[in-house]
Amino acid sequence: MSDRILSEEEAGLGSLNAAPAQDKGSQHLLGIACLLVTAVGWALNWPGMKIILHVWPPLFSRGMAGVVAALALAVVAALRGQSLKVPRAAIPRLLAASLTNVLVWMGLSTVSMRWVSVAEGALLVYTMPIWASLFAWPILGAKPNARGFLALVLGLAGVVVLLGGSGLSLSGDQAVGAALALTAAICFALGTVLNGKPLPLPPITSTAWQVGLGCLPMLVAGALFEHPHLRAMTPVALGSLVYMTVFPMGICYLTWFAALRRLSAATASTAMLLVPVLGTLSAVLLLGETLGLREILAMLLTLSGVTLALGRSRSAS
Incomplete structure (x- = not known):
């Protein structure tokens, strides 16, 4: 879902059982397998969301899916013995994280998919680490080094290439979609920097609360203002x-x-760059979207910038 939530999960790993030291090789392979399942699963969600938006509105769709998923994650957390109780002192930070990590991030990025392609939306959203690196300068005093600059x-060059092609008119609805996707990435990055301290919650519990609190307003707003029609749902969209x-x-x-x-947070975070790549390729196969030189060049530039930004963040931490 998002790097901010993911970083909080990394901080809560102390509550999880460590992999047996005598079986590091197989545990590492299992970690890679789990990572690939995660990347493929999140990547396929991009074209899946496009399919849903043909028949149902974005906020209601995302909100309903998120609320149901949050309830399921809460059940899993309880079965694993993780407490669902939130310390009173952590409630304001939990609400702030739910706002930036879920409501703004998922809400704006989902709405943007009405007007931009999967390649455009995914690449713009995954510029988040670049903006986080930029915000860390005035807020945390972490001045970018040559690698950061x-x-x-590279990231901005990728965005310019992506938005500067003839396939995207900056005066039409696609400009609105691009602006929403970029806003989602920028707001998420700002929230990441402002809420840098991990929440004092177990991993699955933290995610369940954030997803639930962030998606519930989407579900309510969608039901009140988007007026989804149940009869419009097709079997493919329902799937x-x-x-x-x-x-x-x-x-x-x-x-x-x-x-x-089983793997380092650095390895896992960098591997998540597979998501926009696999999402774009799956959209080409499933939706018939085009993948031209502009998209490929933008992908190379943007993901190179994100990789450098992630590397700088790990060095700083």
């Missing part, structure tokens, strides 16, 4: 909705936690 230049609820917002978080128990 290069990451910013995509079920998939989004069960896999990207449910099972993929469990495989993500399993991967983090």
Whole structure:
């Protein structure tokens, strides 16, 4: 779902059992397998969301899937012995994290998919680490080094290439979609920097609360203002909705936690760059979207910048 939530899960790994030292090789392979399941699951959600948006509105669809997934994650957390209780002092930070990590991030990125392609939306959203690196300068005093500036230049170059092609008119609805996707990434990055201290909650519990609190307003707003029509739902769209609820917002978080128990956070975070790549390729296969030189060049530039930004963040931490 998001790097901010993911970083909090990394901080809560002390509550999870460590992999046996005598079986590091097989545990490492299992971690890689879990990581691939997570990346593929999250990647396929991008074209799946496109399919859903053909028949149902974005906020209601995402909100309903998120609320159901949050309830399921809460059950899993309880079965694993994780407490669902939130310390009173942590409630304001939990609400703030739910706002930036879920409501703004998922809400704006989902709405943006009405007007942009999967390649455009995924790449713009995954510029988040670049903006976080930029915000860390005035807020945390973490001045970018040469690597950080290069990451910013590459990332912005990728965005310019993506938005500067003839396939995207900056004066039409696609400009609105691009602006929403970028806003989602920028707001998420700002929330990441402002809420840098991990929440004092177990991993699955933290995710369940954030997803639930962030998606409930989407569900309510969608029901009140978007007026979804149940009869408009097609079998393919229903399958995509079920998939989004069960896999990207449910099972993929469990495989993500399993991967983090066996691999370094740096390896896992960098591997998540597979998501926009696989999402774009799956949209080409499933939706017939085009993948031209512009998209490929933008992908190379943007993901190179994100990789450098992630590397700088790990060095700083």
